[in-house]
Amino acid sequence: MVVVLSGIGLVTFAHDAHAYLDPGTASIILQGIIGGIAAAAAAGAIYWQRVKSFFSRTLGRGAQHSLAAGDSDDK
Secondary structure: OOOHHHHHHHHHHHOOOOOOHHHHHHHHHHHHHHHHHHHHHHHHHHHHHHHHHHHHHHHHHHHHHHHHHHOOOOO
16 A cells, blocks of 8 residues: 555656767667658558469469460460
């Protein structure tokens, strides 16, 4: 009970931190954002390749099957 009350007291009566953010902080944040965008683009490209491969196998299978059966237009 004492720990809970002291935690509430510390949060309630907190003073200003007077923190300093140096110029390097903004570049680290920007680097993280750019890295996240690059990772999302790479993951999207990988999954897009899988989607294209799936549909080319699925839709291409019917055309290959009809050619194998002798339904070609070569006369």
